[in-house]
Amino acid sequence: MSERIAVYPGSFDPVTLGHIDILERATLIFDKVVVAVLKNSDKTPLFSTAERVELLRQSIGDNPRVDVATFEGLTVEFAKRVGATALVRGLRVVSDFESEFQMALMNRRLAPAIHTVFLMTSFANVFISSSIIREVCSIGGNIDGLVPSASAAALRQRFGSFSEVS
Ligand code: PNS
Numbered sequence: 314m315s316e317r318i319a320v321y322p323g324s325f326d327p328v329t330l331g332h333i334d335i336l337e338r339a340t341l342i343f344d345k346v347v348v349a350v351l352k353n354s355d356k357t358p359l360f361s362t363a364e365r366v367e368l369l370r371q372s373i374g375d376n377p378r379v380d381v382a383t384f385e386g387l388t389v390e391f392a393k394r395v396g397a398t399a400l401v402r403g404l405r406v407v408s409d410f411e412s413e414f415q416m417a418l419m420n421r422r423l424a425p426a427i428h429t430v431f432l433m434t435s436f437a438n439v440f441i442s443s444s445i446i447r448e449v450c451s452i453g454g455n456i457d458g459l460v461p462s463a464s465a466a467a468l469r470q471r472f473g474s475f476s477e478v479s
Contacts (some may be wrong), residue, residue, distance in 0.1 A: 316345060317343045317344045317345075317346070317398065317399070318344065318346075318395060318397040319342075319398075319399040319430065320388065320395065321345070321348045321349065322349040322351060322384070322388045324350070324351055324356065324365075325350050325443070326443050327359070327360055327388070327447075328365070328369050328460070328461060328463075328464055329441045329443055329459060330440040330459055330461060330462045331471065333372060333461060334435050335401065335432050335434060336373065336401075336421070338432045339401045340376065340378045343378075343401075344378065345380065347380045347381075347395050347397065348369055348373070348379060348380065349382050349383070349384050349388065350369065351383075351384065351385075352383050353385055359447050364467065366383060368464050368467055372462075372463050380381065384460045388400060389420050390424075392427050393424065398428065399429070400417075400420060400427060400428070400430065401429075401430050402416075402429060402432075403431070403432055403433075403444075404434065405434050405438065405440075406439055411476065416429075417431075420475075421477060431467040446460055446468070450468045453472070453475065455476050
């Protein structure tokens with residue numbers, strides 16, 4: 314049987330423990346997971362593409378089933394180029410569903426042979442998103458335990474030290 318390859322696309326600005334959780338679950342299902350960092354989106358990222366890739370690499374470590382890559386343009390076109398038949402997206406809460414459903418249906422219309430697979434994050438991660446992490450850090454709050462140590466170090470460097478968790 315041919316290798317089952319999935320693409321896990323996202324902004325990863327920065328990678329959180331929620332992302333790592335979804336990635337680990339995906340590696341239990343697929344032979345190879347390509348983590349695909351979107352280069353140019355409408356959003357202005359906190360970390361550059363190279364920084365986001367580096368934080369992912371440090372956080373994932375050496376895993377022969379995982380590759381980290383960057384892409385521009387349509388996710389499904391990138392997925393075709395790497396031979397993937399699936400896109401992985403994490404779901405945390407019901408409010409994620411609407412936009413994820415819309416994106417999955419658009420991607421299916423663009424590339425019917427590529428299937429979106431939603432994986433449920435662990436309960437401990439339901440409230441973690443890169444945007445809330447960035448916001449809390451920017452005003453001095455502590456995000457230890459919510460992001461990999463590489464992301465925490467990069468955020469400290471960017472925003473200064475965090476307050477203590479009481
Ligand atoms: O981590 P994010 O910001 O939720 O990831 C969103 C992402 C990168 C998966 C999405 O914006 C995307 O796929 N962008 C690439 C452009 C594209 O393919 N758009 C059509 C899908 S609706």
